[in-house]
Every structure is written in C-alpha cells, then in structure tokens.
Amino acid sequence: MSTRDNLQKADGEKDNKTDILETTSENSNTDQPHNLEDSVLEKKETNNPEANDTPVEATTSESQEVVKEASIEKEPDTKATSEPEDHIQNQMDEAVAKDSECETTLERHDIEKKDYHSMNKEELVKELRLLIKNEKILAIKEHVEEIKSEFNEKFNEEVEQKKEEFLADGGDIIDFYYSTPIKKEFNSLYFDYKEKRNAYYQNLKKDLQENLKRRLELIEELKGLLNVDENINTTYNHFKSIQERWRNAGAIPRDKYNTVWNTYHHHTENFYDFLHLNREFRDLDFKHNLEQKLKIIERATELAQETDVNRAFRELQLLHKMWKEDLGPVEKEYREPIWEKFSSLTKQIHENRQAYFKDLDKVFEKNLEVKQGIIAKLIEVGSDHPKNHSGWQQKIKEIEALREEFFKAGKVPHSVNEETWSQFKTAVRDFNRSKNAFYKGLKKEQFENLNRKMELIKIAEDNKDSDDYSVTTPLMKKIQSDWKKIGHVPRKDSDRIWKRFKDACNSYFDRLHAERNEANKEEIASLEKKQEHIETLKNTKLSGDPEADLKTIKENIAIWKTLGRVPFKKKNIESEYNKVLDSLFQQLNLSRQETEMIKYENKLSTLSNQSDDRALRNEQSFIRKKIDEVNGEIRQLENNLQFFKNAKDDNPLVIDVQKNIAKHRENLELWKAKLKKIKQL
Numbered sequence: 001m002s003t004r005d006n007l008q009k010a011d012g013e014k015d016n017k018t019d020i021l022e023t024t025s026e027n028s029n030t031d032q033p034h035n036l037e038d039s040v041l042e043k044k045e046t047n048n049p050e051a052n053d054t055p056v057e058a059t060t061s062e063s064q065e066v067v068k069e070a071s072i073e074k075e076p077d078t079k080a081t082s083e084p085e086d087h088i089q090n091q092m093d094e095a096v097a098k099d100s101e102c103e104t105t106l107e108r109h110d111i112e113k114k115d116y117h118s119m120n121k122e123e124l125v126k127e128l129r130l131l132i133k134n135e136k137i138l139a140i141k142e143h144v145e146e147i148k149s150e151f152n153e154k155f156n157e158e159v160e161q162k163k164e165e166f167l168a169d170g171g172d173i174i175d176f177y178y179s180t181p182i183k184k185e186f187n188s189l190y191f192d193y194k195e196k197r198n199a200y201y202q203n204l205k206k207d208l209q210e211n212l213k214r215r216l217e218l219i220e221e222l223k224g225l226l227n228v229d230e231n232i233n234t235t236y237n238h239f240k241s242i243q244e245r246w247r248n249a250g251a252i253p254r255d256k257y258n259t260v261w262n263t264y265h266h267h268t269e270n271f272y273d274f275l276h277l278n279r280e281f282r283d284l285d286f287k288h289n290l291e292q293k294l295k296i297i298e299r300a301t302e303l304a305q306e307t308d309v310n311r312a313f314r315e316l317q318l319l320h321k322m323w324k325e326d327l328g329p330v331e332k333e334y335r336e337p338i339w340e341k342f343s344s345l346t347k348q349i350h351e352n353r354q355a356y357f358k359d360l361d362k363v364f365e366k367n368l369e370v371k372q373g374i375i376a377k378l379i380e381v382g383s384d385h386p387k388n389h390s391g392w393q394q395k396i397k398e399i400e401a402l403r404e405e406f407f408k409a410g411k412v413p414h415s416v417n418e419e420t421w422s423q424f425k426t427a428v429r430d431f432n433r434s435k436n437a438f439y440k441g442l443k444k445e446q447f448e449n450l451n452r453k454m455e456l457i458k459i460a461e462d463n464k465d466s467d468d469y470s471v472t473t474p475l476m477k478k479i480q481s482d483w484k485k486i487g488h489v490p491r492k493d494s495d496r497i498w499k500r501f502k503d504a505c506n507s508y509f510d511r512l513h514a515e516r517n518e519a520n521k522e523e524i525a526s527l528e529k530k531q532e533h534i535e536t537l538k539n540t541k542l543s544g545d546p547e548a549d550l551k552t553i554k555e556n557i558a559i560w561k562t563l564g565r566v567p568f569k570k571k572n573i574e575s576e577y578n579k580v581l582d583s584l585f586q587q588l589n590l591s592r593q594e595t596e597m598i599k600y601e602n603k604l605s606t607l608s609n610q611s612d613d614r615a616l617r618n619e620q621s622f623i624r625k626k627i628d629e630v631n632g633e634i635r636q637l638e639n640n641l642q643f644f645k646n647a648k649d650d651n652p653l654v655i656d657v658q659k660n661i662a663k664h665r666e667n668l669e670l671w672k673a674k675l676k677k678i679k680q681l
Contacts, residue, residue, distance in 0.1 A: 120154070121182050124147050124186070125151070125182060125186050127147060128186070128190070128193070129189055131143055131144065132189060137193070144193055148190060158178075158180075161432055163176055164436055166178075169440070169443075211249055212252040212253060212256055215246065215252060215260055218249065218264075222268065222271065226270065226271065265329075272329065290338070293342070296342065299315075301345060303345070306349075309349075309352050309353040310356075312352065312353070313350075364410075364413045368412040371420055374406045374409065375427050377402055378428060379427050381398050382430055385434055386438075392435055443490065447489075447490065450489040450490060450493055450497070452486050453486055453489060454497065456482060457501045463508065464508040466508070469512055480505060525564075526565055530560070531573070533559065533563060533577075534576060534580055537556055537581075538580055540552070542588075549588055557598070557601075581598075581599055604619075604677065619678060623671055623678065634664045634668065637657055641657055
C-alpha cells in the first residue's frame, strides 16, 4: 500500500479538537504501515541537465508571484520563520515541482549506482547497455552521464598514449587517427540513449501542456461555483467532483506548478468561505484534512529517524506534494501549529541528509590521500629508467598495477577531481615518453643489427654452393659465430631473416657432410674392424707364460695398427682399446714403465699414420710441458724437506715427502722415455 493510500485510509473518528502535540508523537498511529517504497518518487539529486533536456519553457524561480495573498496553508509569514527554514522550504518546493513534472510518465524506483570509476571500458559499455535495455530512460540520466564521463576519460588517456607512440615512430600528427571497436559500440549505445530520451521529452512536453490546460479549466469551473443558483448539496458535490478531477489531472510544467497550485487553493478557500452558511460540510472537510495532515506529520517523524537519507528525502517530497495537492485547509487555529511541526521535521530530514553528504566528503578525502600516494609512486617508478628491454617490461607492469589501484581507489572531492586526474595523467604520460624514447633508440639499434645480419645472410647465400670446403667451412663457422654476437632485430623481421640464414648455412653443411660421409666410408669400415678386434681381444686368454703372452699382446697391437683410421667423432675407440690392453698387461709381470711404453708406442703409431704432423708436434709439446711440471713438483718437495732437516728419519711427514719425491722421479723417467721415443720418429 502506498504512502498516499496509507494517509488516506480511515483511522477512526477523531475529535477535531485533538491536541496537536499528542497526536503527532512518534509512532502514535500504530496501525499505519511504514513501508512506503511503492510510492516513493525517485529524485534527481544533481542539477546538471543538458540544454536539450528541458522539454518545456525555461524553468522560472520558485518564488512565482501568487495570484492572491490569501493562499491556503502557505508557510508561516516571514516574521515567524527563520531564513534557513525559508531556504529549506524553497528547496523542497523546487524538488516537488520537478517531481510533479515527470510523475505521469515515469515510475520512480531506486537504481543501484555502481563504482563506474573502477570499471574498464568493456565493463562500462556492458553496464550502459543493461541500463538502456532494462530501466526507464529518465531514471538513468545520472548513471549514463557518469558512465560517459568515465569512458571518455579512459579512452582519451589511451588515445594520448597511442598518439605519443605514433609520434615516437616518426609519424606526422596530421595523419594520426585512432579508434577502437569498443569506442564505436559505446557511441552507438549513447546515440540510442539520446534518441529514446528525446522521444520521451517530446511526449512529456505534449502531456504537460494538455494537463495544464485541463487544470486551468478546472480552476475556471471552481470559480463558477460561487455564481450558480442551485441547492448547496448539489454545489458541494460538484466541488468534490472538481477536487477528484484535480487530483487525477496529471503533471504540469514545472515553471507553472506553484502559480497554478496557489491559484487553485485561493479559489478553494473562497469556496469554503462561501460554505459558511452550511458549516456541516466545511467542518467535515476540515476534520478530514486535519486527520490526514497529522498522519503526514507522523510519517515525517518516522522519516526523520530513517538511516537511508536519500530515500527519506524522496518520500518527504511526496508528503509535501500530498499536503499541497491532495488535502485542503484545516481550521485556522490548527493551521500554523501543524505547519510549523511539519516544517520542523522537514528541516531535520534536510540536516540528516547534509550530515550524510558531509561524511561522504570525508570518504572522498581519504580516497584523495590514497590517489595522491599512488601518483607519488607513479612518479617514483617513472623516474628510474632501465637500460634494457626486460627492465622496461618490469616497469610497465608496475605502472599498470598502479593505474589499476588508482582507478579502484574511488571518487575524490569534486573541487580537486580535475587536478588529481591531471596529475595522474601527467605522471603516466611522463613515464610513457621515457619508455617511448628508449624503444625509439632500441628500434634504431635493432635496425642497425638488421643491416649487419642481412650482410651475413648475403655471405652465407653467396657461399652455400661453394666446393672449396677448406676455405668456405671456416668462413661459414665464423659468420655463424658473428650472428650470435649481434643483438636483436625488429620482431617483424626476426623469423624471416633467421630462416634465410639458417637455410643457407644448412644447405652448405648438408653438402659438406654428404661429401665427408662419402670420403669416410673407409674410416667407417675401419671402425667396424676395430670394434670386432676389441671384442676378440676381450675374449683372449693368456697362457701364463709372460714372454709368450707379451708376444701375443704385441701381435694384437700390430694388428690394431693396420686397421686404419676411424671417423673423428669415434676417436674415443682408442681409449676403449687401451682399457682392454690394461686388463691384459695387469696379468703380466711387467713394470709400470714397460707397460706404459708398449701402450705409448701404439699411440705414436696412430699419430704417425695421420697425414698432418701437427698431432706429433702437439704431443711432443705436451710431454715437454709434463716434464717441466714434474721437475717443478720435485723441486718443491725437496725444498719442503729443508724444513725437516733436524727431524728424525722415521718422522711420518719426512717419510711421506720422500715417497712423493720417489714417485715423481719415476714419472719423470717415464715422460723422458716417451720424449725420447717421439724424437726417434
């Protein structure tokens, strides 16, 4: 049941002399429902209409000149009313006039206003689409305009960033243009919203003018009641009919509202004066009006305790409208007291609302502190310029995280909103400029790297079909090494040039390997023979006669020497063969030097079979180096003995050093024997 229904419902017969203060005590009328949301009219709380939104003539001041000074139940005269109360009542009159203007075409209801500031562009577009599809067109104006503002701020920031990147790449500002599918979708939705809104206002203007005409006709009809010659009962019923039709006549233009209302009530008062000859009718109306106005005061008392101040304010508008439009005058002795009580409650509800917005300002101030801290971090992060790509990528992630924090931090006071937003954009823009400058230099370096790699590609492609392997192979290996030393190239060229270079190199080395495989057929055959020989040697059983067994081993070594060269990659087969020989030599009663020399002769035989004598020279240099190292070790150990010259011969440390010297001397003799052997070659 609506507020209007609650207040019009009979509440039992009350004596018209009921004490005002007792009747208006809070919650005195216990059988009246408190839930009046069904009839609450949504009130726009901001005053920022677009020029094209006004469907009727420009709004005039609420202090319209009234037709007569003797209007029924106006506010108390200025001598009895303080200036703040006048101001509050003027605000309420303006709100009721606005509310009345659109009541016939718009069902009022609360629409959740979300935190649009923290949404990204895609989420804002989705929210706009849902509002246009599911809600009344006039009820969403604040929501739509806030969504539009947030979307444009985010998109303009993106445009600025893309513009800087475009200019950093050498573009001309005249040629710059940027748009996205999400921007086009938003523009289309906003256009649909304006079309529906304009159509709504066209219909509203027509309805308001028709309602105004109808109400003016009712006033003329009311004025005519004083001049008719008919039974007073018939005249009174006619008056009641006019009242009912007035209540159902619909909304009129806002700028005409107070003037028309005051005129209507002036003639209503005249009619009641006309009824002074029949006090029965007048007293019944006075009593009914008093009862209903006391119920309005009772509901206003409840609203003064309401925690949802916006809801209380909207319902208060409805109560004022019912007081003015639906109810007539009361007896003179009650007029001023009940109006003062109602005005006092109106003031209290206004004060509650102002306190709410004051607390909201404190939240905005805290949000401002958070955003200023984020801006300081943005400046700090942006002032550190990395030297490489990975460092900048890390910075970009940090900046993006701070941007997200900024958008989620909530609203700030309106007076500093533009300044805060400007500081934020400046900090982000400065970072982007530094980033773009780095990548501009990086692109220049990458372009130079691209030219260097293109030169290597040309060398590779020019030589990929060469048959001079001895010259070309080192060249191809060198350009492969040079390629690795050159830095990054532009990403769009990276895969393409790498494929060209790889194809040229692979073409050459595939041919080289094919040639070598053909030339190495004999080496592969030798490898197979040596593998068979190793297996045979593993299965050889010695007789136990050292001389005969040594002869057998030497014969096997002689056979090994005749088996030829193996592929370079399989040269470890020599180590495998030496391990088998070691196991056989261990079964013989030979000295270590004899065993080593027999094995070394086999190694020298392999080296001497190579066409290049560099292997023998390298081996000789290696042995000389080992002889020098062993001599050095011996000298060091002999010097150490000087520290023990007074020690006894059975000293463990002295014995250990002497053993090491002896071992090194034995190794020295072995290395000298190997050097002598290689010199003989």
